[in-house]
Amino acid sequence: MDPKSQVETALRAALAKVAPEHADAHILVERPKQAGHGDFSTNIALQLAKALKRNPRELAQEIARAVPAGAFDTPEIAGPGFINFRLRSGTRLAVVNRVLKEKERYGRAQPGTGEKVQVEFVSANPTGPLHVGHGRQAALGDAIAALLESQGHKVTREFYYNDAGAQIDKLAWSVQARARGKNPGDQGWPEEGYAGEYIEDIAREFKGDVDDVEAARRFAVDYLRREQDVDLQAFGVKFDVYYLESSLYADGKVDAVVKTWTANGKTYEKDGALWLRTTEYGDDKDRVVRKSDGGNTYFVPDVAYHLTKWQRGFKRVVDVQGTDHHSTVTRVRVGLQALNAGVPKGWPDYVLHSIVKVMRGGEEVKMSKRAGSYVTVRDLIDWVGRDAVRFFLVSRKADSEFIFDVDLARQKSDENPVYYVQYAHARVCSVFAQWGGSVDKLASAQLDALKHEREAALARLLDEFPETVAKAATEAAPHDIAFYLRELAAQFHSYYNAERILVDDENLRTARLALCAAVRQTLANGLSLIGVSAPEKM
RNA sequence: GCGCCCGUAGCUCAGCGGAUCAGAGUAUUGGCCUCCGAAGCCAAGGGUCGUGGGUUCGAAUCCCGCCGGGCGCGCCA
Numbered sequence: 065m066d067p068k069s070q071v072e073t074a075l076r077a078a079l080a081k082v083a084p085e086h087a088d089a090h091i092l093v094e095r096p097k098q099a100g101h102g103d104f105s106t107n108i109a110l111q112l113a114k115a116l117k118r119n120p121r122e123l124a125q126e127i128a129r130a131v132p133a134g135a136f137d138t139p140e141i142a143g144p145g146f147i148n149f150r151l152r153s154g155t156r157l158a159v160v161n162r163v164l165k166e167k168e169r170y171g172r173a174q175p176g177t178g179e180k181v182q183v184e185f186v187s188a189n190p191t192g193p194l195h196v197g198h199g200r201q202a203a204l205g206d207a208i209a210a211l212l213e214s215q216g217h218k219v220t221r222e223f224y225y226n227d228a229g230a231q232i233d234k235l236a237w238s239v240q241a242r243a244r245g246k247n248p249g250d251q252g253w254p255e256e257g258y259a260g261e262y263i264e265d266i267a268r269e270f271k272g273d274v275d276d277v278e279a280a281r282r283f284a285v286d287y288l289r290r291e292q293d294v295d296l297q298a299f300g301v302k303f304d305v306y307y308l309e310s311s312l313y314a315d316g317k318v319d320a321v322v323k324t325w326t327a328n329g330k331t332y333e334k335d336g337a338l339w340l341r342t343t344e345y346g347d348d349k350d351r352v353v354r355k356s357d358g359g360n361t362y363f364v365p366d367v368a369y370h371l372t373k374w375q376r377g378f379k380r381v382v383d384v385q386g387t388d389h390h391s392t393v394t395r396v397r398v399g400l401q402a403l404n405a406g407v408p409k410g411w412p413d414y415v416l417h418s419i420v421k422v423m424r425g426g427e428e429v430k431m432s433k434r435a436g437s438y439v440t441v442r443d444l445i446d447w448v449g450r451d452a453v454r455f456f457l458v459s460r461k462a463d464s465e466f467i468f469d470v471d472l473a474r475q476k477s478d479e480n481p482v483y484y485v486q487y488a489h490a491r492v493c494s495v496f497a498q499w500g501g502s503v504d505k506l507a508s509a510q511l512d513a514l515k516h517e518r519e520a521a522l523a524r525l526l527d528e529f530p531e532t533v534a535k536a537a538t539e540a541a542p543h544d545i546a547f548y549l550r551e552l553a554a555q556f557h558s559y560y561n562a563e564r565i566l567v568d569d570e571n572l573r574t575a576r577l578a579l580c581a582a583v584r585q586t587l588a589n590g591l592s593l594i595g596v597s598a599p600e601k602m
Numbered sequence: 603g604c605g606c607c608c609g610u611a612g613c614u615c616a617g618c619g620g621a622u623c624a625g626a627g628u629a630u631u632g633g634c635c636u637c638c639g640a641a642g643c644c645a646a647g648g649g650u651c652g653u654g655g656g657u658u659c660g661a662a663u664c665c666c667g668c669c670g671g672g673c674g675c676g677c678c679a
Contacts, residue, residue: 092619094622096622097622097623097625098622100622101622102622105622107620107621107622110621110659110660113659114659120659142622143621143622144621144622144659144660145621146621146622148622189679226679229678229679230678230679231678231679335677336677337677338677339677348604348605348675349675351677352676352677353677354677355677356677357677359677361676361677361678361679362678362679363679366679386673387606387607387672387673387674388673388674389673389674389679390605390606390607390673390674391605391606391673391674391675392679393606394605416606416607416673418607418608418672418673419672419673459615460614460615460616461615461616463607463608464607464608464615465608465671465672466614467614467615469614472614472628475641480641481627483641484627484641484642486641487639487641487642488642490639490641491638491639491641491642494638494639495638495639497638498638499638543615543616544616547616547617547626550626550627551626554626557642557643558642558643558644560638560639560642560643561634561640561642561643561644562643562644564637564638565638566638567638601639602639602641
């Protein structure tokens, strides 16, 4: 049993004695930030003081006395009534052996114990190169998928191509116009056409009949999908499923959705259009389903698509999208409800991310040569490298605006958090290279010799990793991992500077090497979750 | 106007199922390499947590108003 569970179990037992009527109360066990407050603490006495009409400190005292002896010293009472636990050194250090035994599995749940889940992200229209917003989605989505996998879930990474809408027509017309030698703004240039340089490339390589819009469309979509794939590959992101919007029409799934709504009595005709009574489900107004010109509005295929997700058996679905699409959240959920297909009310989950601003040389960069009006993922990777892009884009809460400082990310120095973490990993590798012994033997190393507070602090942090990962997975919040890694790297660098690892005393040397190996393993495991490499040399 | 999100140190941001929560990085200043990688470490200064109320023994954290910013409010996707 891990130390935290031991503390929880002991507290539960104490509570049963002191306050049997609250024996099943929720016991919050925290890890105090200040080492002086021990390894764990609980505010349970403060929580129960009122109900029991007791003085919180006295109650805490009584609970503390009732705690069965275990893997920790006698609990202390502090502040208004906190109970602080200090682990015995051996208990605390045991995590080192655990990490070395579990290796890349440390921090992961038993595989195959979870559910079938899906993360949908990027889902860029095939109308141009991927921009930085897609990059943020790719970094977030892939990390969220990895986090869910770490909890034992069977995860499908899915990319949805809107290859059937009006924007594709514009793409085809733009390519056609370029192929005819027209430039943006010329007579005959399509309204709201795509002006980026990449359209010229596509037009140049298009060898088909210029008058055949269908051919131009197919060629352009294929071309851009290939290009996006190349970028995603460079970013290290792989999808399991590419789902084409056009297939929903081909399979009749879009029409089926409209039919079901109508059969369920959820629609009505007005002004020559077909409306869905979304207000029945809390929307602020009803929505048009079929326009007076006969076409569907975009949210019909969206609902049809999400219905397939449900029918494919995904218990949990996370959609990663920009906040500019947040109005679709309600509509997709409501549209699914109106189908009476047994879809739960708040399904699916959404992670909405804010915009990314790219700063370089103190100014915002808005243009890219290739795409014209926006900075591409490829630009970013070319400028700062894949690891830095990944780490940066994942290091903020999704819903906060993100300012990507290109100059900072380029620096190979202490100012750059990516290198800071990777450097910690490389540093351990360097020590092991010098030592030259067998790391495998360290898994069962004796650790009694580790007596410094810095060593205790590292052990505490290592012990915290699994719950950090679990929380990040539940909350779909990869930035927790980035912050954890920074903290672990900081603790390690500090330790490294203060104490020598390769000392003459063999016992101490072995124990310290084991600790370092555990740090390295945990850094590598964390970096892998956010798709960043753990280099042995830099 | 309505809805959602955001407002924490000069700058970029964590913390927000209340207490042991005023934090990190960066910038500034001052130290540390005959010693396992100085891409590192140690130390100092810096914030009435946008603002005004409310709930609570206790609020950056929960509730309401206001101010400031973002995004949505199409028979566009």
